[in-house]
Amino acid sequence: MARARRVEVVLEGGDADTAAPPSDARSTARRRRWWWLAVPLAAVLALVAGQVVTDRRERAALTALAEVRGVLAPLDDEVEVAWEVDEGTRLEGAARVGSVLAATRATADHTVVLEGRDVATGARLWARDVVGPRPRWTPDAEADPVPCTALPDRPGEVVCLVPDGGGDVVDGAWATIAPTTTRLLVLDAADGTVQVEREVPATVQWLTPSGDDVLLVGTVDGTTHVRSQHLLDGTERWHVTVGAGADDLPFTPGAATSTLLDARTLAVDHGNAVTLVSTDGKVLRTVGTQPGTGLTGRRTTTRVELSTALAAAVIGSESSSAVVSATAEVPLDGSVLPVVVDDGSVPGLVLTRTPRLQAWDASAGSPRWDADVVDAQDATILQGRVHVGTSAWLVTYDGATGDELWRWSRPTGTGPLLTDGRHLYVLGSRDGRHSGPYDVVALHVADGTEAWRTPLAARTWLLTLDGLLLAQTFDETSQVETYRVLR
Template sequence: MGAKQRLEVVLDEDDAAAPTGPRPGAYPPGGAGEAPPPRRSGPTRAQVVALGVAAAVLLGLVGAQAVADARERDRLAALVGLPGVVADLSVAPGPVEPAAAGSTGLGSVDLDVTPPGADGVRVALRSSASAEVLGVSSSRTTLVGLDGGTVVWSRVLPDGSARGDGWWAEHPSCLPTPGDPATVTCLTGDAATRWRDTGEEHVQTWARVLVVAVADGHVVRERDLDLPAPRTLAATGSLVVEVVRHPDGTTPVDVVTARDPVTWDERWSTPVPVPGAEHGFTGSPTLRTSSRYVVVDGVVAVTVLAADDGALLREPDGSAVTGWIGGAPGDDVDLLAFGADGGTLLWSPEQQVEVDGQMLTPSVDDGSLGDLVLTSAGHDLVASDRDGTRRWRTADADAWDAVVVGGHLAVLDRDTLRGLDARTGAVRWTRDVEDGATVVATDGRAVLLHESALLLGGVLDTDPSVDLAAFDLADGRELWRTTLDGVAGVRSLDGRLVGDRTDGSTVDLG
C-alpha cells in the first residue's frame, strides 16, 4: 500500500456546513496542474431560509385570499332569495326584443303568491291594468303558474269588477296554504265598494275559498262562505286569518278570526273597533301578520292582536304602523314601528320607546346592520338601537330608500345616492343621480337604480323606455348606464331582472 496522503479541506467562511474545496483525489492546492476552485452549484443556507420565508408568505397570502373569497361567496350565497336581490349586476342587460305584433297595450301586474317550488313553478296573481289609468271598463284577475316567465297553467278568479256604475271591486287574494307548500288558498267573491256623499256603500252576494295545487292549478277543495264574508286573508303560523266587517248601526265592528286551513274550524275570534266610522269613510280593513302579531289596519288607525290567541295587545290610537322590525331576514318580527308626533315609536308588548324621525325601511336588507333602526329626521339620517339609544346622526343624509348588504349602507334621496359607514354614519361617497330615481335591485356588490318613470301625466307610455344605472356599493363608482327600449319598468323576480312590457308580458333581462 502506498504512503498515506494528507487531504486539506477549505471551508466557506459564510457557511461552515457547506464544503467547497476540491473533491477527494483532485489536485491538491499549490500542486502541479492545479485546477481552479469549483463554483458552488446550490444555494446557501441563508438563501434557502429566505426562499422558505418567501414561500411561506406567498402561501399565507394565497390562503388568506382563498379564505376571503370563500367568505365572499358565502355572503353572496346568503343573499339568494331575499327580495330585491339578483345574481349579477356586473354587466348591463342587452337590447329587448320588441313586443309581439297586435299587442293591445293594456298592461297587467303580477303579484307573487309563492316562490319557485321544487319543480320550479311559482304562483302569481295576474291583474289586468288599472281601469282608472287606462279608462277600460273592467279588469280580470287570473291565478297563474309560472316556470320562469312561461305560463304553465292559469285559472281565472271571478270578482265584482263587471258591476260598473262606480263600484270598485275587491279583487281576489291568495296566499301559500299554511302547512301545505303544495297548495295556495284563494279568497274570491263579488264584493265591491263605491263612495257617495253620504259615505261608503258595500255590496256582496257570494264569496268562496279555493285551495289550488301549485303544480297544475287544479282545485283541491273549495268552500262557499256565509255572508258577510271576509274581504282578505292572511296567515300566521299554521292558521289562516280573516277579517269580516259586521254592520251594527252607526258603529260597525271588524271581527278577526283565525281558522284551520283544512277544516275552516274557528281557533279564535276577536272583535275590533272600526276607526273613523263616525265620519262615514272607513275603507276596507287589511291584515298584516307575523308569527307573533296580527295587525288590523283600519285605514285611520290600527289594532294589534296576539297571533296565538287573538288577545288585544294594542288599541287603535290614531297612529299607523310604519315599519316591521325583526332580526336577520327570516326571523320573526320583534318590534312594530308606529308614526308619532315628530318621531317613531318602537313598540312591543314589553317596551315602547320613541326615536327621532320617520322610519326608513330599506328595499333590501340582509340584517348586517344588526339591531340598528334607521330614521329620517328633517334633513338628517339617524341610527338608533332598539332600546332608543342613538348611535349616530348624519347631517344632510336623509333618504327615502336604502340598501343594506354585507355591512354596506347606501341611501337614496330625490337626486343623490350616498354610501355610509354603518358603524359611524360617516359619508364615504356621494353620487348625483336623476331626480326621482328608485332602487331596483342589488347583487351584494352593486346597486341598480331605475331613473325613468312608467306614467307620464297619468297616461301609459305606448313607446316606453327605461334608464338604468349601476353603482359599486364599496366606492360609488358608476359601473354602467343603459337605456332599454320597449319596456315600461324593470324589477327583480326570483333572483333575476325582468322587464315589464305595456302589453302585460315580461322579458328576462338576466
C-alpha cells in the first residue's frame, strides 16, 4: 500500500520557513502563466517605445521645419490673443530671435525706438532710441523702416540697419528725405545691449548676414551697390556694382529684398532686375524684370519669388517665367504661382499658371503634372504635398503625381495658406456665409478634416511675422489698423 504524500498548507502570514517546496508541475504552471502575462506586457512596452520614437521624430521634424521661411511656431488649440502691438510699431523689418521680437516704434516727434518684446506676452524687455526727434517733420511724415535680422552664427543676437531718413509732405506732395547717416547695430536680443555700433554708407538700404560678414545692398542714381563687410569691424571684403536703370525702385523691406539662396549665392531683387552675386564678390547673372504690355494693352507686372528650397529666383510675367540659379536660366510657360512655404519635400518643384496649374521640374524645365485649376492664388508645399489656395477652394495634391487628395471649401479671397507643420490655417465661413466675419480654421494636413476653429472679429485677416501668427483688424470708423499676436 502506497504511503500518502503529506502536503503542508501555509496560510497567508504564516512562517515561510515551514512551506514545502512547490512540485515540478506547479512550477511549470507558474512559468506558463507568467509567460502568457509577459506577452501582452512586451507588446505594450513595444508600443510605448515605438510611440516615443515616433514622438521624437515628429519633434525633430517640427524643429527642422521651424527653420523654414514662413512656417509658424506651433499654435495652441483654439487660438487666442496673446498681446496687442503698440500703436506706432513698424512691423516691416522686425525680427524674431528666440523668444524676443525686435521691432521699431515711431513716437509723435518721429523719434525711432528699437524695442525687444517677449513674444509670448508682449512685455517690453528693453527699449533704445536709435534715431532722435525730427521737430521740422510734419505729423504725416514717416521714418524709414529699420530692417533687422537674427544672426545665425551668433545665437541670441540681432543685427539692424538704422537710417535717419524718411518721407514727408513738402508743398503738398510726398517727398523722400534721404538719410544723412546709416548705422549698423548688433545687439543682444535678451536685454538690448549694443555689441557693435558703426556707420555704413548712408545709401545702404538692406542687409543679409553671411557667416562672419554682412552683405549690404543699396541703390545710387540707378546703380545697385553690393558690399561685403566684416560684421564686427567693418573691414570691406569686396564691392561690386550693377547697373539697374534710372527707374529702379528704392530698397525698402516692402519694395526690394536680398536673400541668400544658398551658402554661396546672394539674390538681389532691385526693382526691375534680379542679380545673383556669389559670396566672394562675383556677379553671376542679371535678369531683367521690366513690366511688359499684355494682350489687352495694359501694363503687366512681374513677380519674383526668391526660393531657398530651389536655390534660385523664379521670375515671371503673365505668360512666361524663368528659374534663375547660379548656373542656369531655365524658361517655363505661365506666370509664377506665389509659394508661402516650401519645406523642400518635393525637390525641384516649380508651379505656374498657364492658366491651368502646371508643375515643372526646375532644373530641366520639363512638365511634371498639371491640374484643372485656373484661379490658383498661392501654394504651400509641405510633407510631400502641394496645398493650393483658389478663389473658392483649398485643394491638396500629391506632390509627385499631381493626384488630388482632398479639397476644402473656403470663402473668396481670404488670404494665403499658413502652417506650423501640424495644421493648415485658413479663414473659414461662419454660419455658411461667404463674407466676413470669418473663423480661423485649423485643418489636418493629411486629410483636410477640421481640428478646431475660432471666431475672429469683423474685418480681420491673418498674416505671419517671423513665425508669429498675427491678426490684422481694420476699424472703418477710426480708419486705424490694429495688429494682435495670436497663440
